Amino acid sequence: MLLRGDESRIDPEIFNHPYPFYRALRRQAPVYYDAKLDTYIVTRFDDIAAIMKDNETFSLAGAFEGTYASGRQDEFYEIMRREGGGVFAAPRDPPEHTRIRRLMLPLFTTRRVKALEDRTRQIVIELIEPLVERGYADGIKEIGVPMTARIMCEQLGLDFGEVGAERFAQWSRVALAQMGRRQSYEQMLENARILAGKQRLIIDTIKARTEAPCDDMISQLVNARIDDDERPELEFGEIVAIVSALMVAGADTTAAALANLMLSLATEPKLVPRLREAAEDDRLISRFVEETLRLHPPSHGLWRSPRRDVEIGGVTIPSGSQVCVMFASANDDETHFRCPRNLDVDRGNTLSHLTFGMGIHRCVGAPLARMEIKVAAGEIIRRLDGITLAIPVEKLTYVDTLVTQTLERLPLTFSRRSAGTPSGS
Amino acid sequence: MKVTVDWDACASTGSCVQICPDVFTLDPDGRLQVLAEPDESLRPEVAEAADMCPNAAITLDE
Numbered sequence: 001m002l003l004r005g006d007e008s009r010i011d012p013e014i015f016n017h018p019y020p021f022y023r024a025l026r027r028q029a030p031v032y033y034d035a036k037l038d039t040y041i042v043t044r045f046d047d048i049a050a051i052m053k054d055n056e057t058f059s060l061a062g063a064f065e066g067t068y069a070s071g072r073q074d075e076f077y078e079i080m081r082r083e084g085g086g087v088f089a090a091p092r093d094p095p096e097h098t099r100i101r102r103l104m105l106p107l108f109t110t111r112r113v114k115a116l117e118d119r120t121r122q123i124v125i126e127l128i129e130p131l132v133e134r135g136y137a138d139g140i141k142e143i144g145v146p147m148t149a150r151i152m153c154e155q156l157g158l159d160f161g162e163v164g165a166e167r168f169a170q171w172s173r174v175a176l177a178q179m180g181r182r183q184s185y186e187q188m189l190e191n192a193r194i195l196a197g198k199q200r201l202i203i204d205t206i207k208a209r210t211e212a213p214c215d216d217m218i219s220q221l222v223n224a225r226i227d228d229d230e231r232p233e234l235e236f237g238e239i240v241a242i243v244s245a246l247m248v249a250g251a252d253t254t255a256a257a258l259a260n261l262m263l264s265l266a267t268e269p270k271l272v273p274r275l276r277e278a279a280e281d282d283r284l285i286s287r288f289v290e291e292t293l294r295l296h297p298p299s300h301g302l303w304r305s306p307r308r309d310v311e312i313g314g315v316t317i318p319s320g321s322q323v324c325v326m327f328a329s330a331n332d333d334e335t336h337f338r339c340p341r342n343l344d345v346d347r348g349n350t351l352s353h354l355t356f357g358m359g360i361h362r363c364v365g366a367p368l369a370r371m372e373i374k375v376a377a378g379e380i381i382r383r384l385d386g387i388t389l390a391i392p393v394e395k396l397t398y399v400d401t402l403v404t405q406t407l408e409r410l411p412l413t414f415s416r417r418s419a420g421t422p423s424g425s
Numbered sequence: 426m427k428v429t430v431d432w433d434a435c436a437s438t439g440s441c442v443q444i445c446p447d448v449f450t451l452d453p454d455g456r457l458q459v460l461a462e463p464d465e466s467l468r469p470e471v472a473e474a475a476d477m478c479p480n481a482a483i484t485l486d487e
Contacts (some may be wrong), residue, residue, distance in 0.1 A: 053436050098455035110444045359436040
């Protein structure tokens with residue numbers, strides 16, 4: 001692909017098949033001004049890594065200030081104040097961000113996540129068993145979304161019976177719509193009202209757990225403490241903002257990642273017998289999960305904003321502009337990963353992918369996401385045979401948001417794997 | 426057991442803090458603090474932290 005210079009990440013043909021665009025950018029314009037998005041897109045692994053490590057120059061808060069709520073923040077916040085109980089935020093840049101980060105890291109420790117494994121497995125089995133019987137399913141709508149919605153609700157301490165998978169998914173959708181200017185003004189108003197309802201539920205639950213804590217995540221946030229003399233705990237408003245963010249970041253992305261993994265199982269059938277033979281080899285499944293995360297990251301890129309004019313890859317990025325660090329392109333960078341579009345479970349450096357980001361903003365929930373995807377992958381490989389994509393792969397489309405790369409639908413057919421099926425067949 | 430961190434590679438991600446909080450912590454400035462010679466019983470967790478470090482910044486000696 002030869003760039004003209006007026007291409008945009010949101011051009012329809014690029015939106016659903018962005019990898020040739022990323023490759024062209026890495027070679028021809030590694031720091032590219034996307035005029036339609038008014039954003040500098042950075043595509044080389046090393047440039048992205050340098051940006052992610054330089055938190056003095058590159059602000060996270062600044063990247064969202066100008067574009068949030070389609071540029072109509074005043075009206076958005078007015079609705080949140082009137083109908084949603086207030087406007088709340090958690091600091092996004094150091095030094096305040098460091099305090100939040102230290103209070104949050106213990107929520108997702110490997111030890112804690114291990115304790116959730118049995119319950120996760122139970123949820124996965126309950127969800128996929130009826131589908132195995134039926135022989136077809138939408139991998140995103142019927143597996144990824146309901147599974148992660150249920151796990152996230154239970155973990156946070158929200159009543160899944162009351163919320164339901166559909167409303168939970170809607171909350172994610174309308175929250176993501178606030179970033180990247182992909183909604184109309186009327187949609188913004190409607191979405192703000194939906195988010196106000198979500199926030200009222202969060203506030204009520206935090207108040208209830210403050211009175212009577214239990215062992216859910218909201219109680220842990222209420223009771224989290226660090227060795228800070230002045231501010232050892234999270235403030236009420238910070239907890240509201242964190243829970244609200246976790247409901248999006250903790251469910252939608254994992255659902256997308258799981259759907260992408262099922263797509264890999266459908267398009268790389270040779271891999272399935274090897275994964276089964278190694279059912280006892282936990283590490284092979286881990287490497288498979290990690291490699292699908294590298295190949296198909298749920299979030300292709302996120303935003304930063306420089307506090308001063310800064311030169312990256314020979315291009316001067318002006319202070320205050322929008323910069324998109326394209327993690328999906330870093331994962332596809334041939335100078336870092338050999339034959340990057342190949343799914344290779346024996347790759348030595350898969351773990352250095354940037355799917356979870358890098359540095360101080362790296363996904364705090366990564367251990368939980370990995371566990372959920374791995375448990376689900378194990379059960380799917382164990383129970384399903386002949387997973388096949390029911391539409392041509394070129395017909396797959398993605399949800400209209402710039403923050404996540406989530407399949408709109410993933411129609412799959414499969415059969416139940418009988419206990420006696422030889423693993424090599 | 427001796428734990429070493431390559432400070433040029435470390436990006437203060439906190440991945441190791443989540444895997445082995447007895448050995449790795451973040452200080453109030455967000456910098457990683459390491460217990461240099463932890464008890465032998467922590468070896469499996471420290472080894473996992475080294476394996477999972479996204480920047481391969483942690484090494485474990487005898």
